[in-house]
Amino acid sequence: MNDKIMDEKSKAYWSATLGLLTKIMLAWTFVTFGCGILLADILNTIHLGGYPLGFWFAQQGAIYIYIALIFIYAKKMGDIDIKFDVHE
Amino acid sequence: MDLQTTIYLGVGASFALYIGIAIWARAGSTSEFYAAGGSVPPVINGMATAADWMSAASFISMAGLIANMGYGGGLFLMGWTGGYVLLAMLLAPYLRKFGKFTVPQFIGDRYYSKTASLVAVLCLLTASLTYIIGQMTGVGVAFSRFLGVSSATGIYVGQGIVFLYAVFGGMKGITYTQVAQYLVLIAAYIIPAIFISLQLTGNPIPQLGLGSNLVGHDVSLLATLDKVVTDLGFGKYTTSLPGSTLNMFVYTLSLMIGTAGLPHVIMRFFTVPTVKDARSSAGWALVFIALLYTTAPAVAAMAKTNLIRTITPGVVMQGSDPYAADSQIKFDERPDWMKRWEKTGLLKFADKNGDGRIQFYNDKSKNPEFVKKAEAAGWKGNELEVNADIIVLANPEIALLPNWVIALVAAGGLAAALSTAAGLLMAISSSVSHDLIKGIFVPDISEKNELLAGKISMAVAIVVAGYLGLNPPGFAAGTVALAFGIAASSLFPAIMMGIFSKKMNKEGAIAGMLSGLFVTLFYVFAHKGIFFIKGTEYLPTIGGANAFFGITPEAFGAVGALVNFIVAFLVDKVTAEPPEHIQHMVESVRTPRGSKLVNGAH
Numbered sequence: 142m143n144d145k146i147m148d149e150k151s152k153a154y155w156s157a158t159l160g161l162l163t164k165i166m167l168a169w170t171f172v173t174f175g176c177g178i179l180l181a182d183i184l185n186t187i188h189l190g191g192y193p194l195g196f197w198f199a200q201q202g203a204i205y206i207y208i209a210l211i212f213i214y215a216k217k218m219g220d221i222d223i224k225f226d227v228h229e
Numbered sequence: 230m231d232l233q234t235t236i237y238l239g240v241g242a243s244f245a246l247y248i249g250i251a252i253w254a255r256a257g258s259t260s261e262f263y264a265a266g267g268s269v270p271p272v273i274n275g276m277a278t279a280a281d282w283m284s285a286a287s288f289i290s291m292a293g294l295i296a297n298m299g300y301g302g303g304l305f306l307m308g309w310t311g312g313y314v315l316l317a318m319l320l321a322p323y324l325r326k327f328g329k330f331t332v333p334q335f336i337g338d339r340y341y342s343k344t345a346s347l348v349a350v351l352c353l354l355t356a357s358l359t360y361i362i363g364q365m366t367g368v369g370v371a372f373s374r375f376l377g378v379s380s381a382t383g384i385y386v387g388q389g390i391v392f393l394y395a396v397f398g399g400m401k402g403i404t405y406t407q408v409a410q411y412l413v414l415i416a417a418y419i420i421p422a423i424f425i426s427l428q429l430t431g432n433p434i435p436q437l438g439l440g441s442n443l444v445g446h447d448v449s450l451l452a453t454l455d456k457v458v459t460d461l462g463f464g465k466y467t468t469s470l471p472g473s474t475l476n477m478f479v480y481t482l483s484l485m486i487g488t489a490g491l492p493h494v495i496m497r498f499f500t501v502p503t504v505k506d507a508r509s510s511a512g513w514a515l516v517f518i519a520l521l522y523t524t525a526p527a528v529a530a531m532a533k534t535n536l537i538r539t540i541t542p543g544v545v546m547q548g549s550d551p552y553a554a555d556s557q558i559k560f561d562e563r564p565d566w567m568k569r570w571e572k573t574g575l576l577k578f579a580d581k582n583g584d585g586r587i588q589f590y591n592d593k594s595k596n597p598e599f600v601k602k603a604e605a606a607g608w609k610g611n612e613l614e615v616n617a618d619i620i621v622l623a624n625p626e627i628a629l630l631p632n633w634v635i636a637l638v639a640a641g642g643l644a645a646a647l648s649t650a651a652g653l654l655m656a657i658s659s660s661v662s663h664d665l666i667k668g669i670f671v672p673d674i675s676e677k678n679e680l681l682a683g684k685i686s687m688a689v690a691i692v693v694a695g696y697l698g699l700n701p702p703g704f705a706a707g708t709v710a711l712a713f714g715i716a717a718s719s720l721f722p723a724i725m726m727g728i729f730s731k732k733m734n735k736e737g738a739i740a741g742m743l744s745g746l747f748v749t750l751f752y753v754f755a756h757k758g759i760f761f762i763k764g765t766e767y768l769p770t771i772g773g774a775n776a777f778f779g780i781t782p783e784a785f786g787a788v789g790a791l792v793n794f795i796v797a798f799l800v801d802k803v804t805a806e807p808p809e810h811i812q813h814m815v816e817s818v819r820t821p822r823g824s825k826l827v828n829g830a831h
Contacts, residue, residue, distance in 0.1 A: 151816060158819070165314065165318060166318075169315075173481065174478060177303060181468075190441065191440040191450060191451050191452065196300050200295075201526065203310070204307070204515075204523055208516055210314050211314055211508075215509045218322075219505060229823075
């Protein structure tokens, strides 16, 4: 395999990585700074059991979503590794 | 068996367990000492990371602060968990691929400069030492109550114990000790929470209990709490926000970036076998952390409810009038737990209106309606001061739980403080012995002498932290937040740019780290004193407290990080590109294939 093909392959791998990263970061930002802080007052008009929703996001929900985000990232990243044949 | 004996037994048994594990798993080589030989499976590593991570700030201090802050306390909850997303995606897998022991080593190699590595050591030491001060404060609080000694003696005892197992065990010993400590601390946090949740709401799961109705009522716990605290002049629990929305925003961001930049957390990801494991290990760590972090808000709200129920019986459950003359308990009839905590000086009563009863309310309230009612009731100021750091430790006593639960909480609080202190000491010791002495001053040092140097630097760090812990710059959680700000403003940007920008050069990185660190320390020291020494604050110089858009010093790390990024970018533009082989190195760090066990040799 010559250097040029290698180079293009690693570029494509890196841009796939960055694409996934951007999506996860957007979700992360929206949950934390959107639902948990800036939109909290609006969300508080909705109730989840005894929880006002904005309060729930800031003190419960955001944490559950972070866990989901990391495992989604780890899974998708594993798929990308295999697709570009760079896995261990 | 009486309470004091039960506590001695519980705490003693847990310490015997940790020391036993440390001896069983003691390190044979430098690789085992610093990175546990790169052999720890991701779930176990996640559990150890969780114990390492959850310190006195999380265990002892956080729920108390949330109880005081209400909704705004969410900044600790989101800030100290959300950072793991950054860590898992931006740093952990790449640093694992890089395959060295320490953060300064990565910075030194990536920025092809011993100066860069030296600056990273400086940032690391500042952040880690500040962090340990917070732990020592927590250890002092826990020991002073549970061993019936002064806070200072508590700190000396804690110093001795941390030193013992950090020095003998190394990373391998610490990792397995931390697994045991995780189990102790999580049981100690959750068991009382389950009891209390059952008592108040009938629901055994605290996370659901917090969203449930009070026993025998059709109103939710949170709605009742909102009403009761508003009646006492405090802000509404589910919306109250100390400081501005901007401050909460920046504070949360600082804690998140700081999480991802703290060397003792990053180091944990050098101990897993593969890059893939580094990614999932961050997820596992967060699962174990979330068990405590989703319980904490329930503990906070329920402790506040129980505190108000103790002082004004009938107000929460029967809806009686909090302003009625006989609604507060008499001081002479106060429960035993209050007497026990009064001895530590962390709970104080002063009968300001001389009626022999305890009035607990917000005497700084600006609400004219409330002020009028308080005056009409003959209240002359808040009479009960409860230090935020005692809420979790006193919680089982407030709820009148059995003695063994109280002993378990004592052991849990100490486990939290000691496990984190040990992890921080590892980070300090490896950066001094490995990065500073071997990497810069004495490159041909023998493996044996390197280990010895590491152990000596641990001892020095313990003494310094203990000394500063005697006069802490704030509550345990506030002090720890400062450490996060320092890590966020100095190390995180340099590591991140080292991976995500091939062109970032040494001049940019060094200038960035120094200016981020300097700006943050300048702002923090203005509020808290130079190197946290009381009496050296210089607030007028920066124009008063929280002069920068109302941002508190604990929240300033995000601003420091921004300064770091901007300075690094500008300096990078006007200086030479990094050499070709460095750019190739960055490319190879980005792909998982070819990762090998961590190896300290240069």
